[in-house]
Amino acid sequence: MSKLTTTKDVFKITLPTPFAVGDVNVYVVKGESLTLIDAGAKTGEAWESFNEQLAHLGYKPSDIEQIVITHHHPDHVGLLDYFGKDIPIIGHPKNQPWISQDKQFFVDNEPFYNELFNQLGIDPQFMTLIDMDEELKYSCSRSLTTTVGEGDTIEGLNGFRVLETPGHAQSHIVLYREEDGLLIAGDTLLAKISPNPLLEPPQFGETARPRPLIQYNNSLRKLLTLDISKVVTGHGDDILNPHDLIQERFFSQKERAYYVLEMIKKKPMTAFEICIRLFPRVYMKQPLFTISETVGQLDFLEELGEIKIEVVDGQYIYHAY
Numbered sequence: 001m002s003k004l005t006t007t008k009d010v011f012k013i014t015l016p017t018p019f020a021v022g023d024v025n026v027y028v029v030k031g032e033s034l035t036l037i038d039a040g041a042k043t044g045e046a047w048e049s050f051n052e053q054l055a056h057l058g059y060k061p062s063d064i065e066q067i068v069i070t071h072h073h074p075d076h077v078g079l080l081d082y083f084g085k086d087i088p089i090i091g092h093p094k095n096q097p098w099i100s101q102d103k104q105f106f107v108d109n110e111p112f113y114n115e116l117f118n119q120l121g122i123d124p125q126f127m128t129l130i131d132m133d134e135e136l137k138y139s140c141s142r143s144l145t146t147t148v149g150e151g152d153t154i155e156g157l158n159g160f161r162v163l164e165t166p167g168h169a170q171s172h173i174v175l176y177r178e179e180d181g182l183l184i185a186g187d188t189l190l191a192k193i194s195p196n197p198l199l200e201p202p203q204f205g206e207t208a209r210p211r212p213l214i215q216y217n218n219s220l221r222k223l224l225t226l227d228i229s230k231v232v233t234g235h236g237d238d239i240l241n242p243h244d245l246i247q248e249r250f251f252s253q254k255e256r257a258y259y260v261l262e263m264i265k266k267k268p269m270t271a272f273e274i275c276i277r278l279f280p281r282v283y284m285k286q287p288l289f290t291i292s293e294t295v296g297q298l299d300f301l302e303e304l305g306e307i308k309i310e311v312v313d314g315q316y317i318y319h320a321y
Contacts, residue, residue: 010182012232013053015040017075018138020286024075025234026050027184028057033065033156037175037184038234041138042078050079066090066156070186071169072098074139076234081140090154092164093147094171094203100143101136109201116199116209120291121270121315130287148173160184165223167216168195170203174223181229183242188219191237194249196289197296213296214303217253220246253300260297261306265320268310271295274318 009030014023018041027037040046054060061083069077069091077099080089089099097105117127148154152162160175165188175184187195197212224246231239239245263269263277275283275294283290298318301307310317 010184010232011057013050015046015049015079016043017041017046018043019075021075021235023235025232025236026076027232028054028059028064029157031157031159034059034063035154035157036064036067038070038076038186039067039079039083039140041075042081042140043138047079047082066154068154068157068175069095069099070174070184070188070234071095071172072139073169073187074135076186077140077142078138079140080142088145089142090146090148091144092149092171092173093144094169096144096147097203098171099140101139101141112201112209115314118314119271119316120295121272121317122291123272126272126284126287163222165219166210167197167212167219169198170200170210170212172219176226176228178227181227183223183226183228183231185231185233185239187234188216189223189231189239189242189245189249190233190235191239191245193236194252196293198288199292199295211296211299211303212292213253213299216296217250217300220249257297257300257304257306260294261301261320264301264307264318268317268319270315270317271298274298 011028013026013028015026017024024040026040029035029037040050051061064083064087066088067080067083067090069089072095080099148162150162150164154160154162159177159179161178163174163176165172165174168187172186172188174186174188197216199212200210202208202210224243228242231242233239260274260278263274271291271294275291278294279290298307305321307318307320310319
């Protein structure tokens, strides 16, 4: 397949965020419809920066004809609130309760989180550190107008195909253009870091807890089947060697998991006890990220058949075989 070496119709805009991850990238695509991919965090600073950079491209926000979101995290959707109520917002259906800040959704999921945190052996005082409201204040209060899923195309964005890539978020999609091998990847693949596989509740009649790291690895395997020339990402630099980078991610993932396995061999522990040992300096500051990462390693080891679970008073104690 011949590859186009430029992407003259896809323009990166980098916006500040209030989060530890730093700046976020959003993309303007000059297709049949002027399309924005992702929207940044809801801050005045981000909106001002967006307007300035958009003006350099010769546009103003009212020129944007539709917005596609790769996933529901606040640093990717917050500025939706600054756009007119009539603009089409397109994404995976699992975005909806998050971007609309559906209060009933959060109430309904309290029992899920309470049971999960008990299983993981989390100190109740630690649970109070997980402040969803603090994160969501940088999100939006909008609704999808169109939902998309695996294999779909988007009107006005000809040439791109939607691929579902859950893991970092249950709502995550990427956009792939076979013609030139361009992948608009959101946070599915980043140049410098491996995205955190965040714990989320089941949706749409699902009953089992999603296993985000297992999903994420499967999403990366899906990318390995594509002829990709360039990846533009949600954070940081473009990626020109995606298949090599994915193999590096798999190697690092196995190393991390087997480090956890060595800990468990010395002493069976709960997930929270492992989390404290893995992230002694940051687990109090970034509770959801660190416990999600820990559970991901345990799910990975369990799938490999390296560990087993003993249930004691509702808590899961992880043992090595």
